[in-house]
Amino acid sequence: MTLLVLPLAVVWLGAALLALLDGRRRFVGWAAVAVLGANVAGLAALGARVTEDGRQELVTGNWPRGVGITLAADELGIIFAVLSSAVLLVALLYEVLAGVRSRTFPSLVLFMAAGLTGLFLTGDLFNFFVFFELSMIPAYVLSVYGDQARRKIGAAFIFAVVNLLGSFIFLISVAGTYHVTGTLEMRDAAERLADAEPASVMLIAVGVFVAFGVKLGLFPFHFWLPPIYVGATPAVAAILSGALANIGAYGLLRFGAALLPAELELGARALVVIGSVSILYGAMQALSRRDVREVLAYSSIGQAGYILVALAVGGRVGFFAAVVYAVVNSANKALLFLTAGLRGWLVGAAFVVGAFSVAGVPPSAGFFGKVAIFQAGVAEESIALLVLLFVGGALSFVYMFQIYQHAFWRPEASAGGREPSPAVLRGLTLGLAGVVVAFGIWPEPLLALSGGAADLLAGDAGESAP
């Protein structure tokens, strides 16, 4: 039981303590790394407990169930929690090694980690919103981190406004859920929503979809995304795309598959269309860009489309694909954004691993993401969907190869006067690339955990289906 709260408590207290100190000093940065490392270790231990004993649950304040706020860890939550904290840890390590440039950076990253840990481990709808805001507010501040803050501030304002609008629409959906079901506990709400009046539940579902679509950067809600990702420093871009975007994927899975399965099925066709447009739009835009970070930003929009399509296919195979793809995609994006800012020997190798992983070439982890997606496409028995997935994959291979060529093969890019980056940073990205390859060679833990999460969601969907 203590294990469920400890990772959250450690990182939250650490964030508050470090806020008092100047983050540019080296020991503060390393203290933040230590705190976040403890958080990741705690979450990993909790993950081991969850796979052995099943769902862990706790009600705060010794209140009876249904009165206090529920904290709960199941396979779906823990997989995203570990992933997001690990990405944050790598990004923080990168920035500490490169030299932190603002006094608040380490503490902000820890606050975001606290928000994300809480968000993935809460079983309460309103508490979800609170942690959601706790992780978004550091993101608004981090988006102007680094040099040339003056140029980024306009994009940051739009980023903040659009995402806040999404948050409040989500809050209205929470209010609607409470009105319809009279509970905020996710599992009880899921049961009661199944019997509620379909029209009102559909409205709630639309609100939830808009909120997480904005977060994930799906096609019609994506316009804030490219300027932010292009302007951000490598570490911040990795944080936003590798850790924060997980909220969108997790939210769609948790709310769509576990809470609103009937509405998900009803809207499946629309979701497939939106997802497909996202895939094609992201790929086309990425193809036409030359700047590495711009290509990666548009690629993120396309990859979000895959997750949505997998979710819409539904059933065990679809949810499994969505989870695996979300995990692999966030690792890829963290690796690529961190590598994109570096120059020197072996950086190209790390980048190529990430690029292959996005394109789904074995032996990278991305291969299994693509395989899972194709399985979902086969299960749907739709030729059009399979063709789309294939075209999307081929396009991603083309644009990744294009920027690889552009960034690392041009003689002036590799030798053009720029100093090679510090060896530690290159080592870090190589290590991350090693992890991506390792998950491609030995994917069993990832697949087992995702399988558990998919069973959970598919079970929920099966139970409440009429």
Next chain:
Amino acid sequence: MRTILTETVARLLVAPAFAVAAAILVKGYADVGDGFAAGVVAGLGVLLLFAAFGARATHRVLPVRRAFAVAVSGLLVALVVGFAPLLAGDPPFTHRPPPEEQVVKLGTLELISAVAFDVGVFALVLGVVVGSLDYAARVRKGDW
């Protein structure tokens, strides 16, 4: 905006504002009120000072520069109180003493751990409000 009227009103209202804030903070357990509301009311008192006497004078009477430290310490107090029950094996945010037991009373103030939590929230909110006021007050270059 410094006129006799604003200055007199500010002088008359600052002390009551803080008194009301303290009352809201203390009474929050059997009546309307909590740390957040108390923090906002106290922050409004400081806003009155800023508006009536300007940033420089306010800095002279109040340790405005410490606002950030006050806010973070408040957060720390609240978090420590919230997570401390973990050490005793209870879930976080468990009250001490538990609901059935007799509580020590000081007037209307009941000494339970939730009061310490609310004091933390009060410090956090007051610190944030005063900090943002100070940030906004630096805009008026003529005054600084």
Next chain:
Amino acid sequence: MILLFSGVVAVLFGTGAFLMLKADLFRVVVGMVMISNAAILALIGSGLSRGAAPIHPLPDDRLSDPLVQAMALTAIVIGFAVTALLLAIAYRVYTSHESVDLDELSREEVRRERELEREEISP
């Protein structure tokens, strides 16, 4: 009562959305505040019940729902924090660009990009 609440929420949300479409940064912030208040009102409306405060309930008392009030308070706090943050960002935009007009900002952005491109082409 719920109808009244829904009406107010709808008007608030609509006005907020209209203001958010304006180019003036501060109008956008005000629009955001209105939408956050619409969300808070929706929260309160989601559990409307008349009755005594549930602090020392007697068995046959009618109680008001305390949960909505807790949620509304929390949402107010969060809305307060993000409004402060948005105003701070808007103020920074104003001090660094001397303008609070989003159209003007994007025009400046385009101009700067063109300059950068020109530098890249003819170094």
